[in-house]
Amino acid sequence: MNNVNSRLRRARKTRAKIAELKVTRLSVHRSNGHIYAQIIAETGDKVLASASTVEVEVRKDIKNGGNVAAAAVIGKRIAEKAKAAGITSVAFDRSGYKYHGRIKALADAARENGLSF
Structure with missing residues (x-):
């Protein structure tokens, strides 16, 4: 099993638990050059922000776009967009990535700007 398959396996377990809880989730994806964040509805079929x-x-x-400072900017931006959409609480879906570096910076910035998880 390679690293990508291991990450996707971890992500699947997390997403299954979040789906079971039926809560809005903040999903994060990172690549070498960029970081992306989406707030997805409880049903999993609609991107809210x-x-x-x-x-x-x-x-x-x-x-x-591929450093900790950029991740913090995206965390702040997604929290602001979530507040504008009336969302205050989400489940954090780190997509199988370690809670470290850019993922942690995004999560901390989102929490500081009013999103709770």
Whole structure:
């Protein structure tokens, strides 16, 4: 089993538990160059808010989309968009990634800006 399959296996277990709880989830995906965050409805079929380092407004502020500072910007941005959509509480879906570095920076920034999980 390679690293990608191991990560996807971990992600599947987390998503199954979140689906069982029927709560809104904050899903995170990272690549070498960018980080993406989405708030997904309880049913899992609708994206309520999203933010990523690919967005034009974000690209103006950051130089590199694949670092901890960029992840913190995305965490703040997704929390603001969630508040605007009336969402205050979510389940954090780290997609099988370790809670470290960029994932932790995004989560901490989202919490600091009013999102609870």
